[in-house]
Amino acid sequence: MATVLAVANQKGGVAKTTTVASLGAALVGLGQRVLVVDLDPQGCLTFSLGHNPDRLERSVHDVLMGDVDIADVLIETGEGLVLLPATIDLAGAEALLLMRPGREYALKRALAVVEDEYDIVIVDCPPSLGVLTLNGLTAARSVLVPLQCETLAHRGVGQLLRTVDEVKQITNPDLEMLGALPTLYDARTTHSRDVLADVSDRYDLPVLAPPIPRTVRFAEASASGATVLSGRKNKGAQAYRELAENLLACWTDGAAPVTLAVQAE
Ligand code: ADP
Ligand code: MG
Numbered sequence: 001m002a003t004v005l006a007v008a009n010q011k012g013g014v015a016k017t018t019t020v021a022s023l024g025a026a027l028v029g030l031g032q033r034v035l036v037v038d039l040d041p042q043g044c045l046t047f048s049l050g051h052n053p054d055r056l057e058r059s060v061h062d063v064l065m066g067d068v069d070i071a072d073v074l075i076e077t078g079e080g081l082v083l084l085p086a087t088i089d090l091a092g093a094e095a096l097l098l099m100r101p102g103r104e105y106a107l108k109r110a111l112a113v114v115e116d117e118y119d120i121v122i123v124d125c126p127p128s129l130g131v132l133t134l135n136g137l138t139a140a141r142s143v144l145v146p147l148q149c150e151t152l153a154h155r156g157v158g159q160l161l162r163t164v165d166e167v168k169q170i171t172n173p174d175l176e177m178l179g180a181l182p183t184l185y186d187a188r189t190t191h192s193r194d195v196l197a198d199v200s201d202r203y204d205l206p207v208l209a210p211p212i213p214r215t216v217r218f219a220e221a222s223a224s225g226a227t228v229l230s231g232r233k234n235k236g237a238q239a240y241r242e243l244a245e246n247l248l249a250c251w252t253d254g255a256a257p258v259t260l261a262v263q264a265e
Pocket of ligand 2: 016017018040044045124
């Protein structure tokens, strides 16, 4: 049975999509069979893995609607990842799903069909707390929250944690909050550290190690349809490799994830 990880934060631009692609590629490098799911109608994950959403006939939308088998929609990417792609059709899914009973379970049901074929499934949630994100959280065993280390990063974290609690009470009692992942981290400034310390105190949220450094390699990679793991050696790829080792140890041995001790200076 696959371990399903949802990557969620209703704020855009915090590196959700980058984390799904890079962590996924790093887990493939560790010998895992990885499926990544694009749940964002913008299709950025699909695009950044080398597939143009505008040219795809079928997507996760058709799977959530129950119109096609998930196996007929999956596509391979260059780096050994399997992708359940999104197209702009997904923008209509919110409204269509709302009219259906069991609407939060559509993704969970679809994944159940293929979950024996993968070790890990990573879900890229859209920047909202709507029914698509509820589907991601309902299907998941764990949730990880990428957090950009800048002032006001905490805005919205409380609301996200309340949503996670509600999902636990209603559709997915086993959902586990892994913690916040610091992204776009600038180790040269104390500001990044202060923001992390503030968030972890305020919400009692573990901060996962290692922080992902800010580097231009991410933009270069996604423009070329690959992840930072596929190019030259760089500190961004190295950070996602360490994160992959950290999470894999926690899923296979039941260990607690390695976290950062953050203190304001
Ligand atoms: P989200 O999915 O949360 O909206 P993205 O993963 O699309 O965020 O990232 C937003 C932008 O930030 C993208 O242009 C991406 O290339 C860039 N980015 C992500 N992580 C990093 C990083 N560690 N360093 C520099 N740029 C990054
Ligand atoms: Mg995104």
